[in-house]
């Protein structure tokens with residue numbers, strides 16, 4: 001039993017008004033984040049418990065969000081396996097691309113636990129701070145024991161996109177070409193990522209994460225047979241592995257832009273919650289997935305950026321559309337860096353209005 005609203009919703013209980021947190025809630029739109037950003041590069045920030053703990057808590061202090069998502073990145077996993085990774089300003093992530101068996105064989109999945117140990121340390125600290133009433137007051141966190149700590153990973157296909165392409169892209173043409181032209185090689189990469197991701201998420205739960213989310217941001221690039229093979233099946237295996245070791249810990253799946261395929265994704269992966277992108281028609285999805293599956297989403301990040309009456313109206317529409325269902329209010333994708341922090345405050349207030 002738990003009193004945390006987010007965990008209650010993830011276990012299938014409708015709550016009114018719905019709990020709220022935002023993807024990319026810790027980030028460049030916050031002045032206190034930009035101040036810390038100058039101190040260390042991105043990978044150092046992710047792997048230094050003092051810094052990662054502080055950044056994770058920044059949006060909790062400001063907005064008393066119902067969820068605190070670990071400050072880290074989906075590309076920590078390939079980096080921990082030895083793939084070179086840098087984050088370049090105005091460009092994004094840059095990796096040494098994986099294009100053949102020899103590249104794949106250089107990866108060292110057995111190193112992940114050791115390299116990610118500082119991240120597990122961050123998770124342990126966060127959980128203690130969020131749940132300890134004494135620390136809550138001194139940290140300005142407000143509501144003791146009300147915030148759920150969320151761990152996460154990228155799903156195998158989305159992480160493979162960056163690993164093969166060597167960075168971001170609109171189409172991920174090299175990755176998707178490899179999946180067609182060299183299916184055995186691509187399957188090997190997906191299998192390796194499936195196992196490493198399941199293990200890392202189990203480690204996050206052992207360290208103190210109370211729920212975990214799988215980000216499949218590029219799932220919508222795939223036609224149905226490839227969606228089945230590279231999105232649904234690997235995510236199913238990851239959920240199974242988490243259930244085997246940690247029954248009762250909810251898993252949120254985000255097969256972004258999956259369209260109608262989210263019905264099968266939810267049924268086959270058996271995720272506890274389905275995160276919905278901005279393009280999803282809420283009534284339609286509510287009819288496609290069982291009422292015990294929590295739905296998360298799906299305000300347009302640009303509506304949040306724009307703010308004003310339109311923001312309050314749109315937040316109200318989404319909240320009302322899912323009334324009576326287990327619903328976690330969130331965006332359909334991450335907070336944009338140009339978003340005024342006051343707009344986030346206005347959104348939280350609108351969603352929490354009785």
Ligand code: CP3
Nearest residue numbers: 023024025026027069070071072073074092093215217334
């Ligand atoms: O949500 C959170 O606040 C938790 C932390 C988090 C980050 N990235 C921090 C980050 C999470 C959950 C992610 C997920 C992530 N990372 C995804 C999936 C979600 C999505 O947005 O589709 C993807 C595809 C990535 C890969 C990635 N990381 C890209 C493409 C970039 C560059 C673009 C950008 O936003 O800067 C990153 C860098 C990154 N990840 C930053 C942050 C705060 C910016 C780094 C900086 O401070 O410069």
